[in-house]
Amino acid sequence: MIVASEQLKRLFQAFREQNDAAFYKAAESLIAEELAANHHAVAKDLKKALGQNRNLKKSSNNGLTLLPKDRRSGNELVTLEESSVDQTKIILGRETQAKIDRVLNEHRKCKELAKYGYSPKTKLLFWGPPGCGKTFTAKYLAYELGLPVGILQLSTVISSFLGDTASHLHRVFNLANNTPIVLLLDEIDAVGKNRDDPNDVGELKRVVNSLLQIMDNFHSSQSLVIAASNHQYLLDPALWRRFDDIIQFPLPGKGEREVYLKTLLGGIHFDGSPEYIAKNMNSLSYADIQRITVEAIKTMILEGRESLQTRDITDQLRDYKKVTNAARAKGEEVTQ
Known part of the structure; x- marks a missing residue:
């Protein structure tokens, strides 16, 4: 006192x-x-x-912390924001939610852990398809822990100049070591690719080696480093071992899809069954579901109607699948 x-x-x-x-x-x-x-x-x-x-x-x-910048361009390597993502704004599967709750519990009871010589988890790998809540969950953790979110700008960090990329990563991690923060490394596979990949040049191999050393030297108990990847199997195996926990973010199941639909339709008069719609949205991410539902609601508004019909959503769903299937087929042609 x-x-x-x-x-x-x-x-x-x-x-x-x-x-x-x-x-x-x-x-x-x-x-x-x-x-x-x-x-x-x-x-x-x-x-x-x-x-x-x-x-x-x-x-x-x-006496305060200066955000790291690219010395050549002057651009900041990290963007900061205050999170407003609370429990009401995320929907996770049971296993994923349990792992996130465990991380929060360890940080909230860090003093109890310290009495026995242990520290809370501080290095996490989030992996899974795009649009399944990895970034949102990082912001949720920041909100719950009262920390700002620092998002690594990979386009700025990765440099064509020899040695600059590793130097940028060192400076970004120094920020997290010295300032309580949730540092989000989105698309970590861009700088942490498998060193055995024959298509990579020597510079990227050196970046991975530097990243491994940086991860080993990260010792802050007040910050969280969260790496997110949509292509986790491209990561170097040695990098996997540097994380305290690896948390999967799978595509939402029927139950999660239904809950999310009801959230999106809050305040909208819907003449249909969210359960029926959710059943037909299998293999879609949260981001896909949001895009389709919002487009259906906008159609209702533009047509001057006060209630949303099932066909509004199913029409958008059909169009979305048509476009994505065509894009997928085109991609397969290119790779053949």
């Missing part, structure tokens, strides 16, 4: 003196104390009250 009082005193003094740098430094110290005390909800509220990650964009000369 004495420490908190001193921090509050510094905060008030900085406000009185209109010293922005000192104010944000004191505010960040308060938030860090709340995180250390496992008060994630309080820390999240304080971060929100302080402003959307302004503390992370202050100069390192003020």
Whole structure:
């Protein structure tokens, strides 16, 4: 309590003196104390009250963390955002949900684990088809833990200059090591491909070696690094072993599809059966279901109707399958 009082005193003094740098430094110290005390909800509220990650964009000369940038272009390697994805906005299968709940439980009880010499999981691999909730779940974890989300910009990180890509990755992980954050490495297979792939050049092999070393040297217990991949079997086998847990995000089952449809149709008068529609949406991702349902609702609105018909959705579903089947057939022709 004495420490908190001193921090509050510094905060008030900085406000009185209109010293922005000192104010944000004191505010960040308060938030860090709340995180250390496992008060994630309080820390999240304080971060929100302080402003959307302004503390992370202050100069390192003020004692705060500077976002890493590409030295050649000046572009930021990571984009930051405050998550608003709570439990009501994600729908996961039972096994996936259980693994996510376990990660949250470990972080919320990190002090109990520390008494026995253990740490919470901090390096996760999310794998599965596109549109099945990997990015949304990373944001959900950030929301629950009161942390900002840092999304790696692969287009900026991957450089044509020898050695720059590995250097960029080092600097991004330094951010996660020094600042509590959920770092999302989307499409990790772009930089973590199997080193035995004969089509890859030597530079990419060196990038994978660097990534392995970086993963080994990541020791923050307050940050989460989440790698996401739609092509997990392209990853180097050694990279798989660096993760504390590997969590699958499969295509939604009939039950998940029905729940998601009801969520999308909330507030819409639907003259049909979500159960029937969900049954006919097998092999579709959450993103596919959303795209089809939204298009059907927009059709209803544009036609001046007040109720959604089953045919509105089934027509969109038929058109979507026609287009995707044609694209798939075209792709098979190219590869033959």
